[in-house]
Amino acid sequence: MVKPLATIKGRGAADNPAGRFEKLERDRDEGEHVDSRPETVITLQQARSIISRNESPDLPFSRSINPYQGCEHGCIYCYARPSHAYLGLSPGLDFETRILAKENAAALLREELSRPTYRCELISLGANTDPYQPAERKLRITRSILEVLWEFRHPVGIVTKGSLIERDLDLLEPMASEGLLQVFVSIGTLDGGIARTLEPRAAAPYRRVETLRRLAACDVPCGVFVAPIIPFLNDKDMEAVLEAAAGAGARTASFTLVRLPWEVKDLFKGWLEQHYPLKAAHIMARIRDMRGGRENDPEFGSRMRGEGKFAELLRGRFDVACRRLGLNAGRCGSVETGKFRRPDRGQGSLF
Helix, strand or coil: CCCCCCCCCCCCCCCCCCCCCCCCCCCCCCCCCCCCCCCCEEEEECCCCCCEECCCCCCCCCEEECCEECCCCCCCCCCCHHHHHHHCCCCCHHHHHEEEEECCHHHHHHHHHCCCCCCCCCEEECCCCCCCCCCHHHHCHHHHHHHHHHHCCCCEEEEECCHHHHHHHHHHHHHHHCCCEEEEEECCCCCHHHHHHHCCCCCCHHHHHHHHHHHHHCCCCEEEEEEEECCCCCHHHHHHHHHHHHHHCCCEEEEEECCCCCCHHHHHHHHHHHHCCCCHHHHHHHHHHHCCCCCCCCCCCCCCCCCCHHHHHHHHHHHHHHHHHCCCCCCCCCCCCCCCCCCCCCCCCCC
């Protein structure tokens, strides 16, 4: 019998299971070596397009940009992990150690926004992988995208777990003053012990609260994304996260249940057995209760919030806490689209 894999410090996954498109899947032999300190490899990529479009009724945006494929934060529950299978890589360790960086993102974006047929709508940064993951500190791809968006006076929404966003306050502050920006900081728990293994390379929860405080101090409209809610693990922290975020200056809030599509299901269950073996069966049973008996619900409308009594209880708790704290009150979270412009590149006018 193969022994369970040992936890890898600073990584969410402990193995590299094959993606669903692989024709062959090899069982791990007993005694097989798994690198205890896998290095992160960044590959610079020349992307062919930069703006992704979706028609999901569950999302408040239809356009997004992901500067990076893969994410070193290593969140074990990340619903973007299965996307690495399209690259012939594993949604496990590969997802958090084999990062593709779109170094030509800003040039592609400028080209797209300059087209006469382009129509301005909010663009979301961080819809799939975090735009402020560690690689951004050196590569500055997210910053270059923001520079183009500011040049065109284009609205943007940002979702992140990274405190590195504070570096770009010199851009974010003027964008906010023009009504072109909204920022959501994702905080699922205030428990540092849970966060260290659940989101091993993301900023600590207290640090994310401080990021909210610094953004709000610069009049950047910001909110908290309480996600993902995992029953019997971090659902107890919902009100505490909302209270801390509101105290730091957040104006808006939202939440989602944990989603376990494709390969994420087995990765997450393995993580539970490693870190919370006495709770694992109980947690998965409750997830199935909220997913119509399945471990994942892909249906629009229910995939973010779940169904059943426990899901209703979570929604009720969230609504009560938001009302008490003044979150989501009045008109908030909207951005300007009417200020979009195509800068004069020096060609001038014919008339």
